[in-house]
Structure formats: C-alpha cells, structure tokens
Amino acid sequence: MLYRGKSSLFYIFSSFIGALLVAGFFAYDNYRFSKFKFINFNQTVLYTKNDIFVPKQNNYYMLVFSSKMSNIDSLLSKIPKNYPIIAIDMYQLVYNNKKNVIFVRAGTNTIISIIRKFNIKKVPVYFEIKRYNKNLFKQNSTLKVIE
Numbered sequence: 001m002l003y004r005g006k007s008s009l010f011y012i013f014s015s016f017i018g019a020l021l022v023a024g025f026f027a028y029d030n031y032r033f034s035k036f037k038f039i040n041f042n043q044t045v046l047y048t049k050n051d052i053f054v055p056k057q058n059n060y061y062m063l064v065f066s067s068k069m070s071n072i073d074s075l076l077s078k079i080p081k082n083y084p085i086i087a088i089d090m091y092q093l094v095y096n097n098k099k100n101v102i103f104v105r106a107g108t109n110t111i112i113s114i115i116r117k118f119n120i121k122k123v124p125v126y127f128e129i130k131r132y133n134k135n136l137f138k139q140n141s142t143l144k145v146i147e
Contacts, residue, residue: 036139037117039129044114046086046104049094053104058131059083059140064114065124066090070146075124076101078146083128088114090123118143 039062046053060083065075067089076098079085085101090111095103106114114120118127122145130140 037119038132038139039114039117039137041135041137044106044110046088046106046110048102048104049096053086053102055131055135055137057084060129060137061085061126062129063087063124063126064090064118064120065146067093070124075146079126085126086129 041053041055061079063075063079063085065072065087068091072087072089072095076085076087081100087095087101087103088106088111089095089103092105094105097103118139120143124146125143126146127139127143128141129137132138
C-alpha cells in the first residue's frame, strides 16, 4: 500500500512537470515567433517608378536608407546578393531599378509605419523578409545596420 502511494505521488508530479514543460515550450515558441514582424503588401502599398510593387519572389532583403545620408552604390555593395533588394529611400527620390534591386517609394505614413513596425532606430539598415502567405511576408532576420 505504501508503494502505491509513492507511485501515485510520482505520477501526479510527473504529469505536472510534463504540462509545465509543454507550456514553457509553447510560450517560448510564441515569443520566438512574435520577435519578428510581418509586412502585408496588400495593406502596405509601395510604388516603383511606374507601378505598384507586387512581390514575385519568396525572399527579399528590405533596405531602408536616406539618399541624403548615404551613397546607394556603397550601401548595395555591403548587402549579400542572395535575394533581390527592396530599397526604400526615406527622402523619396525616384531611381531606376538596377539588377536585383527594386527601388520603391511610399507615402510618409507608410514609411513611418514601416519604421515603427520593424523598430528601426538607425539608417541605413537592411533585413530579410520571407513569404509567409501570398502577399504576407515575415521578417526572417534581425536588423543589420550598415556602417
């Protein structure tokens, strides 16, 4: 009878510890998932030179810079060439697209929204975004400030 009591006590504690571990892993996964932000190109409208930007690739680098502060060619040379680059000039100059670089413009509210959403504190900065759904992209890397 004494053995049964210890066995029951062990069963109760092991169930509690198992539930605690599952809850901990779930909380960590939610934290890890929410650490990165999303951008929905159905709601966030970006303009190329002649059109509205519609993402065609599954991965992009998003570059936020100011043409009054930086030379665009030197910035582009510091970004990996793995994916096309969506370049957003905060000063809103119109550029011709280059190979693997899509220059976009947006309204002031949209640019401020992007800066706030991705918690951009210093420019020039870039980060990777990856397709999550049709026009919904998820931030897939940390912010990388270009020095």
